Amino acid sequence: MANRVAIAGIAQSKYVGNNTDALSDMIFEVTAKALEDAHIDIKDIECVTLAAHDMLDGRAITTMLTAAPAGAYRKDEIRVADDGAFAFALAYLRILSGHFTNSLVVSWSKCSECVEDTIHTVANLSYDPFFYRPFALNDVTSYAIQAQKYMLKYSVTEEQAAMVVVKNRGNAANNGLAHLQSKVTMEEVIKSDAVSYPLKKLDLPPWSDGACAVVLAKDTLIKKLNKKCAWVKGISWANDTYYSGDKDLIKLESLSIAAKKAYKMAGISNPSKEIDVAEIHDITSFHELMEYEALGFCSEGMGGRYIESGATKFKGGLPVNPSGGCLSSNPYTAVGLVRVAEAALQVMGQAGEHQISGVKTALAHGISGLGAQSNCVMILSNNS
Amino acid sequence: MGRRVAIVGTGQTKYRTKRFDMSAPDMVYEATSKALDDAGLKIQDIDAIIFGMAPEALDGINSMDKWCSCAAAARGKPFMRIHTGGATGGSAAIAAAYHVASGLFDVVLAVALERVGETPDAQRILNRIYDPILASDFALNIINVVAMGATRAMERLRFTEQHMAMISVKNHLNALNNPYAHLQIKISIEDVLKSPLVCWPFKLLDCCPRSDGACAVVFACEKKARKLAPIPAWINGMAAITDVITEGETGSSTGPSSEAAWKAYKMAGITDPKRQIQVVECYAPFSAMELMLYEGLGFCKPNEVAQLAESGFGEMTGKVPFTPSGGVMCSNPIGATALIRIAEAAIQIMQKGEKRQIPNVQNVLATGAGGSPGVVSASFNTAMVLGLKPH
Numbered sequence: 210m211a212n213r214v215a216i217a218g219i220a221q222s223k224y225v226g227n228n229t230d231a232l233s234d235m236i237f238e239v240t241a242k243a244l245e246d247a248h249i250d251i252k253d254i255e256c257v258t259l260a261a262h263d264m265l266d267g268r269a270i271t272t273m274l275t276a277a278p279a280g281a282y283r284k285d286e287i288r289v290a291d292d293g294a295f296a297f298a299l300a301y302l303r304i305l306s307g308h309f310t311n312s313l314v315v316s317w318s319k320c321s322e323c324v325e326d327t328i329h330t331v332a333n334l335s336y337d338p339f340f341y342r343p344f345a346l347n348d349v350t351s352y353a354i355q356a357q358k359y360m361l362k363y364s365v366t367e368e369q370a371a372m373v374v375v376k377n378r379g380n381a382a383n384n385g386l387a388h389l390q391s392k393v394t395m396e397e398v399i400k401s402d403a404v405s406y407p408l409k410k411l412d413l414p415p416w417s418d419g420a421c422a423v424v425l426a427k428d429t430l431i432k433k434l435n436k437k438c439a440w441v442k443g444i445s446w447a448n449d450t451y452y453s454g455d456k457d458l459i460k461l462e463s464l465s466i467a468a469k470k471a472y473k474m475a476g477i478s479n480p481s482k483e484i485d486v487a488e489i490h491d492i493t494s495f496h497e498l499m500e501y502e503a504l505g506f507c508s509e510g511m512g513g514r515y516i517e518s519g520a521t522k523f524k525g526g527l528p529v530n531p532s533g534g535c536l537s538s539n540p541y542t543a544v545g546l547v548r549v550a551e552a553a554l555q556v557m558g559q560a561g562e563h564q565i566s567g568v569k570t571a572l573a574h575g576i577s578g579l580g581a582q583s584n585c586v587m588i589l590s591n592n593s
Numbered sequence: 594m595g596r597r598v599a600i601v602g603t604g605q606t607k608y609r610t611k612r613f614d615m616s617a618p619d620m621v622y623e624a625t626s627k628a629l630d631d632a633g634l635k636i637q638d639i640d641a642i643i644f645g646m647a648p649e650a651l652d653g654i655n656s657m658d659k660w661c662s663c664a665a666a667a668r669g670k671p672f673m674r675i676h677t678g679g680a681t682g683g684s685a686a687i688a689a690a691y692h693v694a695s696g697l698f699d700v701v702l703a704v705a706l707e708r709v710g711e712t713p714d715a716q717r718i719l720n721r722i723y724d725p726i727l728a729s730d731f732a733l734n735i736i737n738v739v740a741m742g743a744t745r746a747m748e749r750l751r752f753t754e755q756h757m758a759m760i761s762v763k764n765h766l767n768a769l770n771n772p773y774a775h776l777q778i779k780i781s782i783e784d785v786l787k788s789p790l791v792c793w794p795f796k797l798l799d800c801c802p803r804s805d806g807a808c809a810v811v812f813a814c815e816k817k818a819r820k821l822a823p824i825p826a827w828i829n830g831m832a833a834i835t836d837v838i839t840e841g842e843t844g845s846s847t848g849p850s851s852e853a854a855w856k857a858y859k860m861a862g863i864t865d866p867k868r869q870i871q872v873v874e875c876y877a878p879f880s881a882m883e884l885m886l887y888e889g890l891g892f893c894k895p896n897e898v899a900q901l902a903e904s905g906f907g908e909m910t911g912k913v914p915f916t917p918s919g920g921v922m923c924s925n926p927i928g929a930t931a932l933i934r935i936a937e938a939a940i941q942i943m944q945k946g947e948k949r950q951i952p953n954v955q956n957v958l959a960t961g962a963g964g965s966p967g968v969v970s971a972s973f974n975t976a977m978v979l980g981l982k983p984h
Contacts, residue, residue: 210852213725257835261677264655267720269648272603273964277837288685290646290656290676299673299688306694307595336654448642448662458944466669489682561792578659583672585646 215438216553218247218424224388224538227321228418237278243422254308257281259288260296260316262542279315281411289506293546294585310427316543317420334415341364351580353405356495368489369513373494379532383562386418388538412494421547439589443475446585464503464584475588480505486565487572488548491534531563545575556591595694598817599825600950603936608775608785608806608924611710618664628809641671645685645705647928648716651677665704682932682963683975689812704809705929718865720799740792744879749954757880758785768919770948775804775924801878806926808933826942829859832979851889853976866891874934874959878921917949931961
């Protein structure tokens with residue numbers, strides 16, 4: 210059943226700090242490119258699945274004005290108010306349901322519309338007004354608490370986390386679409402300004418403007434399109450509890466649940482051997498390490514050692530984020546869909562300068578919610 | 594077309610201007626628990642959850658779905674939030690149906706919530722749905738944009754303020770039979786006509802209230818549905834159409850809301866809605882919108898709207914009762930409202946309507962509309978046809 214749907218077209222914008230195009234123009238550009246890439250005309254698109262965030266777009270219902278440039282004018286459209294990976298999951302279900310043979314998935318973020326402090330205020334507003342909000346928790350502080358606990362429990366060091374930044378920023382130098390394309394050294398990461406201990410400026414992603422579009426299609430349609438594609442072999446997503454006190458902050462339980470289910474669906478029993486490349490949602494350098502563990506790339510508590518082993522480097526046994534990841538380009542709501550797009554490009558052999566050789570199976574991962582509350586894992590393959 | 598899907602349980606909170614007695618997760622928990630009880634299910638029986646919530650600016654909490662997720666039985670489970678403005682509940686139900694039809698999930702919960710009572714000025718927030726450069730400055734909001742559409746419809750469909758008042762009286766009367774309804778007042782045509790002017794042609798009693806509330810609906814695959822519910826409500830047709838409205842570019846008489854309905858009719862094998870549909874739970878927050886929908890949803894010709902209203906067509910004892918629940922005019926927790934339409938439609942099929950039950954119901958239409966309202970269209974339009982028998 211899982212073999213029946215594949216990614217047939219992909220487009221991304223160049224990620225930048227401030228895209229001076231109108232939001233709708235930025236969205237239209239990638240939508241048109243993805244359709245062209247898939248060899249599908251807009252009139253043949255049967256449904257559209259979007260992911261966008263009102264408060265970051267500065268609108269009360271952003272899709273009122275952005276659904277049309279995203280190809281949804283007079284179409285059957287649903288908008289997910291989560292990360293783009295979740296829109297991808299819903300689009301996949303819509304095709305499996307038998308109601309549609311294709312779906313256009315588009316996600317975007319124009320973080321430059323907010324000044325940085327506003328983004329943290331929006332993040333703080335995600336916390337309940339009674340117990341958590343008064344503690345000034347926001348995206349950065351919630352991630353910092355997780356990172357601290359991770360360091361304490363498993364003796365993970367700031368240096369090990371810095372290795373993630375050096376790796377991802379190094380990879381981004383080969384990705385023409387990446388926002389930050391300058392390599393950084395260990396020293397630069399360690400000496401970068403403290404933001405919220407143990408997170409320093411370079412442990413955190415930038416805020417980027419950008420959009421990503423993906424065309425999903427059923428096998429019968431794929432045959433007609435006659436082009437390379439990335440088959441969806443496994444997909445699962447899960448949500449963790451909201452209150453930090455009710456969960457193990459560093460286990461990323463919902464990611465671990467989603468990964469196990471996605472592996473089962475894709476018939477993967479040994480992820481570190483069977484997956485050739487992974488594009489994961491590195492919301493901070495420390496989180497990439499925790500995610501290695503939750504995804505089963507290494508055993509519990511070994512994330513720090515795993516990065517030291519070099520396994521996740523560009524030329525390692527399981528390259529992680531060859532595109533440069535979120536630490537190099539962070540179009541907030543679209544990040545998970547960008548991971549899907551990059552994993553698909555790897556599987557299709559079309560990743561250009563950051564192509565890993567011989568990729569058959571790739572993993573993509575997206576996060577929604579602070580403290581990595583909800584996670585979505587997808588397994589893509591070049592084999593139908 | 595994938596697997597058959599049916600609704601097997603519903604749960605609603607009491608709708609009120611402001612629920613001082615409950616937090617958002619409390620309301621989600623109440624609706625969820627009631628829906629699970631109604632379907633005879635436990636939390637562990639739910640395979641996936643869809644959460645519906647419209648603009649967070651109304652509630653003052655960003656991505657409130659995350660806070661409410663565990664109250665919706667979603668710990669460790671697949672969970673996502675849908676947001677298509679006022680159509681959110683309709684889109685969430687459709688997304689839940691895709692979850693089940695895909696074959697990956699057997700029992701799926703859709704739960705939707707809004708706390709409009711948290712905002713001092715909902716219309717000011719809704720002004721922000723319009724283009725920040727070209728439209729927002731004109732002080733557009735939902736009320737005055739619907740008023741413009743209604744004014745145009747009064748000319749085209751030849752109905753009057755008197756006809757609008759008839760719809761308002763009918764819906765308020767129906768709400769008296771619905772224990773969850775927000776406004777439960779008996780009013781006369783004169784009361785409506787003499788109520789304070791809000792934006793011509795709308796007087797206060799032509800307009801919906803602002804409500805806090807939550808609604809939950811359980812969807813199941815055919816095998817489970819037949820076991821769980823004595824009378825499952827089968828989803829025989831569903832569709833969504835997105836339009837993009839820049840004021841001034843609308844004006845078609847058969848806009849996307851009727852397009853969505855006709856797509857759903859086609860899936861459900863309905864060719865003559867007037868004969869084949871027994872109840873309509875339409876998304877009409879303003880009296881005139883229901884009159885516009887009489888034509889838009891295929892129940893009459895343009896010149897018959899006034900006559901239909903006068904004949905009592907949409908009353909409880911009329912040919913096709915419209916909103917036996919009292920409808921959006923009597924309860925409007927925005928993000929949940931379109932899901933309430935579907936819950937109420939399912940209640941009619943499942944014969945659980947008690948005082949608001951219509952006899953001999955075979956097919957029910959539930960609609961949703963969100964974003965900026967046009968003449969008979971909105972930015973986001975959903976339609977679902979529920980049947981006593983699977984099509």
